[in-house]
Every structure is written in structure tokens, then in C-alpha cells.
Amino acid sequence: MEKNSPSVNFPKIVIVGGGFGGIQLAKKLRDQEVQILMLDRHNYHTFQPLLYQVATGGLEADSIAFPLRKIFKGQKNFLFRNAEVTSINPERKIVTTNIGDYSYDYLVLATGSDSNYFGSRELEHFTMPMKTIPEALNLRSMILQNLEEALIETDPDVKKGLLNFVVVGGGPTGVELSGSLSELKRHVLKKDYPELDISEINIYLIEGSPVLLGPMSPQSQRHSKEFLIEMGVNVITGVTVTSYDGQVIKLSNNTEIITKNVLWSAGVKGEVPEGVPKDKIVRGGRIKVDQFNRIEGYKDIFAIGDVASMQTEEYPNGHPGVAPAAVQQGKHLAKNFIKVLNNEPPEPFKYFDKGSMATIGRNRAVVDLGKIRFQGVFAWFVWMFVHLMSLVGFRNKLVVLVNWIWSYFSLDRGTRLIIRRFNRESMREDTSGK
């Protein structure tokens, strides 16, 4: 069943995913003679780099999300459907979704990545991921619910489990999340829970490799670790998780930590729909693409951003799964579409590494800009400025700025609310509205 197909004869480009790559691609094709159909299971774009601030009560979810329809307001060659893609059929040139099938002339997979548990069902069930806004809100609810429970818990071991927080994975997400938890503990929980001995709250950061922030400079790796230790986070590197049953997490160095709170940021894998040939899926569950972002063997299917693995000499495992890579690939693919429409040959993609940065806490961040590396207060302001400017929408920028300024002076967080209760067993909340 084909629904609402526009009748004009311009080539139809179906973009799956309204993340950083997908929106750039669609924007840059604004004035072209193409029909664009964007499919996303959410009706909004998520600014993933700030999810950790939603999870720790620093920002409202709505201020880091932006309605996709609004981004493309007035773009006449653009259609949006709030749909979940279940599979693709390259032979019939059809995408199947929960609301019906859509045909395409060109298909672009910009589906991003999801948490990677490396095959462990146990870890997938018991740990908390943080890749989407509902996941970040679940995490916020769980943290606050466990604190409330700790107050009335009489069994000291159970109480310990409620107050131990373990972040697994020392990439930017894990570093930012554990730093933010430490600030929540020291500035907010101390005042909110006077009955609780705040020193009973322990935050652990577990990283399998010997260093934090793997792809950054040794200087930034060292400083981020020092910052976290100063802030009271127990940083454990060179150690992996061997099991977690919802009660006790076991590590490869034979340490056991009793905890109800395990936050999973140890890896991602490409979000590949059914129908993509298995032999095209490479390391990290990403789809192997050529230098034009084409899936090998297909002239009409492309992949960009986190889900794509363009292997080059400099990046033998594909480009880093970061927003700038997705943005650049989206823009570049748009250019190539325009070239092809004008019967010009497409150009190979070249990644421009703008540098990387991570924030650990108030006045503490690390920045690598090529050979220039710095950390501390100035790095923190640079981090804030870059993230603020990257947010989609003036209202979002304004609300986030207001929240940050207010938090800076008050040392407080605005949104520590359990709006939907989290229940691990059912992975659902009580939404009766009570």
C-alpha cells in the first residue's frame, strides 16, 4: 500500500532518520527538483550531546528536542511521516514502516546508533541506556526514585545498592554523566536529602581501556581523569564488566559493587533496518559505504552519520560517531545529489575534523583543537558556547542558556522531578496520570 505519494515526477528521496545527518541533507536539497520524504519514529530531532543533562535534572527534555516539521516549515519539496521503519526492500525499492510502505528512487539511511550490549541480554535488561529522550527521562526517574527508596530502607546492604551509581564506559557520555552525577550529589542532593549522609552516595566510572576519552589527546585524557577524581568519582580504568544481575556488578579485576544503578554508555552499534544485506554490516554494526556514502553494490541506497562506516586510510574503522561527521556527510551527500541531477560526477567525501571536547563539570572541560589543547574554565566556556550554538531553534538556545546561567549562580538543578515513574520489570511507567 502506497500512501500519499505526490504525483510530480521529480526523483523521490526517502530519508530515514531526522538526526544531524538527515536534517542537513534535507535542508540542503531545499530548492532542488526532488521530492523528499523523511521518516522518523519521533516527531522531533534530538540533540543527543545534552541528553546527560536531562538525565541528571539540569535541563528539561523539551529544550533539547525540536519538532522536525518545524525545521522544514515552508520547504515545498519536503514531506514528513512519523513512522518507524521496519525493513527495506532494495529489489522492489520499497521501505516498510508501521504505517505502510513507501517507494523510493533514492534511499538514505540516517538512522544513527543505539546502545551496544555486545550480545549480553542481562546487561541490556538490567542497565540503563541513554540514547533517546525517553531513555534519559527514565534514567532521571530511576535515580530520584532510588534516592527516595534509600530514605526508607532499613537493610544496610539494600540501601547501599540504592546509593551506589556505576557508569560503564569512559567515552564522552560516561565522563559527562559521572561528572554531572557528582555535581548533583554535592550541590543538590546534600540540600534535598538532609536525612541522608551524602558520603554514602558513591559514583563509579568503569572503563575497559586504560584511559578515558579514548580518541582525545593524552593531555585531555589525563585532565579529565584528574577532574573526575577531584570531584569524588571513583575512576576505574582497564577493567571490564563481567556480569550484572540487577543487584551486584562484577568486574574483570574481581571487584564486586552492590548497586541498583548501572548506567550503560560502553558502546554503540549502528541502527540497521532489516533488509540491508548482512555482508555489508561491518565493525560496530555499521553499514559499509564507499566514499560517496553509497552502500556497496547499490546505486540508489546511501548511509550517512553514525550508521555508516566509510573506511579510509586515516579512519580504517570509519569516521567517529559524532555530530560533525554526520552533519558533514549529510551536507556532502546533498551536494552530490545536486551534481548527479546536473549530470556532473559526484565528489568523494572528506571529513574535516573540527576537534573534540568533553565537559566534566562546572568550570571543568577538556578541548582538543588539532594541536591546540586546553582545559579548565576557558575550555568549559568554549564547550558551552559550541553546544548552545549547535542546538536547533532560538527558543531552545534561550531556554538552555537561562537554565545554565541560573544553575551557574545557584549551583542548583531545575528539573529533578519524577514525572513518569520508572519500573524496570515492565520497562514501563505508571501513566495513569496519578
Next chain:
Amino acid sequence: MEKNSPSVNFPKIVIVGGGFGGIQLAKKLRDQEVQILMLDRHNYHTFQPLLYQVATGGLEADSIAFPLRKIFKGQKNFLFRNAEVTSINPERKIVTTNIGDYSYDYLVLATGSDSNYFGSRELEHFTMPMKTIPEALNLRSMILQNLEEALIETDPDVKKGLLNFVVVGGGPTGVELSGSLSELKRHVLKKDYPELDISEINIYLIEGSPVLLGPMSPQSQRHSKEFLIEMGVNVITGVTVTSYDGQVIKLSNNTEIITKNVLWSAGVKGEVPEGVPKDKIVRGGRIKVDQFNRIEGYKDIFAIGDVASMQTEEYPNGHPGVAPAAVQQGKHLAKNFIKVLNNEPPEPFKYFDKGSMATIGRNRAVVDLGKIRFQGVFAWFVWMFVHLMSLVGFRNKLVVLVNWIWSYFSLDRGTRLIIRRFNRESMREDTSGK
């Protein structure tokens, strides 16, 4: 089981509910020799007068809620428990909750009100209430989901049902909600859904009595109706709902409207816990109290705010269920507790009617201040100022102000996001985080 009872011998006041009344009572007892325990099923205070703006995408939920623990930060005689009260036992002087029993010396019920379906299970199941933040968010999701569905619907009758919005109840909530829906339609949806013929979206406001805003002046009643009609809302007064099966709503004038969207604001009833003697429950499901807010026949149980019905000559059915009445009763009861602690006789409560107001839309509000009545732009600014000042917390005031200023100039709404999908059948959403 009695948990965490402080051991000091000051009298223990248990307050059930952190609404307008409960927080004033606890605040005013700050420096007194009492132990206060507040129980609430949410960990936040909800500013209910602005729920309709959350439901229609104008404000983020977090900006009209405030963490209860934070309100009482540093108040040494105050304890909070995030607990749902299931029943009270006046004989044993115990409150039973989902996390255990708590004893009291004095019990104050400040539980507020819930939607009243006047016994109809059908209406309770199929219509959407808006008394809590999760309910307002469900409403927002449902409205947006139904618009997305309308786009791909080919059956014209089903499509009509998705695009007809019926608000039942012409009190302030119904008037504000239908006005806000009309603005959403004209300013936002027109741009967001260019494929949709916006004139197919119809908004109805159904009120059983002959006038809108029953308790306000005839002048305000007339103006609010005129404003709504100008804004394209179909206002139907003097007509009640006879049935609604999820597809077609039937009215007492034999009109039938096909609709998937029925928003229920036709009445409230007191939220009375089990254990309150049935003969103390009067009109509107409220608890009859004497002029000291004491439940008749008890020296140690009180009720304040929406759940209390203090029948006086001027208010034979109790005071109006509005925030100022709850605030005044909370403050007054605190004063009386202090008097009793000092062996002075308590004073009877006297309600000071500050007037009432309702906003219909941009530049359109009605205000009654005693004999002074006005409407239009100035009334709208007064409405905004009063509501902004009544919000708890500086951050919330700031974020709401930023949103309002931004909306005023952009004619836009910031938060039209389906963050949790709404599913009527299960009254739950997909919270897998996808």
C-alpha cells in the same frame, strides 16, 4: 510498620498533599515546635492553572512543576515522603501508604480534587482528563498523534474524527483549553501540516449551563464567549453530553459529533482517601469541615483546599475550588495550629475573594476584581503577571517568561513533541525508549 519516626516529642502533623494548601501550611509552621511529615504521590508541586499550556505545546512540563523537597530546603521540622496514601485510620491515628504506615497527632488532608465523570465509566475511559502533569502530557501526545494519523487516513469519516476536538466543560479550564487549541490550529498547525486543509480542524466547547465561566460576572461570561467565537471555536451552551463511545459524542440536543478527541473538564470531585466516614462527604465529593477546617466529629483531622467543603452563608456549597482558597486555608490553619500550641483559641476561617480571571487567547482575557471588570489586552497582561508571580521558583518564572515572550513575537509554540506515545487502550505508552 512505622518508619523513620523522629524521636522528639513535638506533636506530629501529617500533611497529605503538596498542592497550594499543603505547602502554605507547612511553610508557615517553619519555626514551630512541631514535626511535619508531608506525603505526596509526586515529588513535585504542580501549578495546575497552566496545565493547559503544557497540553497544547506552549510550555514544558518541568517549568510548571517544582520539587517539593526544594521548597522546604533547610526547614528542620519538615520531612517529605514520596508516597501514595491509600487509607486513613482515625481510631488508630494512622495513615496507610504504599510504602508503609505513618502515625500522626494531627492529620491534614490537602489532597485536592480529581476529574469527576459523574459515575460514567464510559466517559472516564474514553475522554482525556487534565488534572496532573502526566495527564497533560498524554493529552499533548494524543493531539499530535491524531494529527499525524489524519495525514495518512484515507477514510473521510475516520479523518474527520481525528480532526474534531471537543472540549467538555465551560469553566476556566475548558475555556482556556479550547482557546489555546484554536491558536495552535491557526498559528502552528497551519505551518506544520501544509498538506492538511486547516479548515477541516474543528474545535467545539460544550457547556451544560447556559453560560461559560459560571462563577464570573455576566460581562466576563459574555466576553469570553465572544472571544472564543471570534477565534473560530464552536461554543455550544445549555447542552450536556449523553454518551461517548470513543468514536461519536452524543449531546442532549441530539447533535452527534464524530471525534477521537474529547477533553474532559466538566467537573471535579474531592480526592478523599478511604477511611473518611462516608457521612462527612458532601456535594462534589468534598469533605465537610467546620470553620476551623476540622472534619466534623474529629479534633485531630483537618481538610483544606479543594477537598474541603466549608459551608458558610455566603458559600453554601463550600468555597470555590481555586488556588487562592487553598492558599488562604493553608495559611489560616497554620495560624490556628500556632494558637493552639500557645493555648489560645483558634479563629474561624474567612475567605477573601481576590477576584477571578481567565485567558482565552493572545490579547484576550477577562478579569473580575469585585465590582471592577475588564477584558482584552490589559486583562491578558494582568492574567499573565498574576500567573507568573504565582509560579513557585525563580527558574520556573524565568523559563515561563522566556517562553511567553518568544511565543508572543513568533506566534509559535515551543514544545509540540510526542515524547511518550499515548495509547488509549492500555492507558500506557511505549516507553521502551525507542
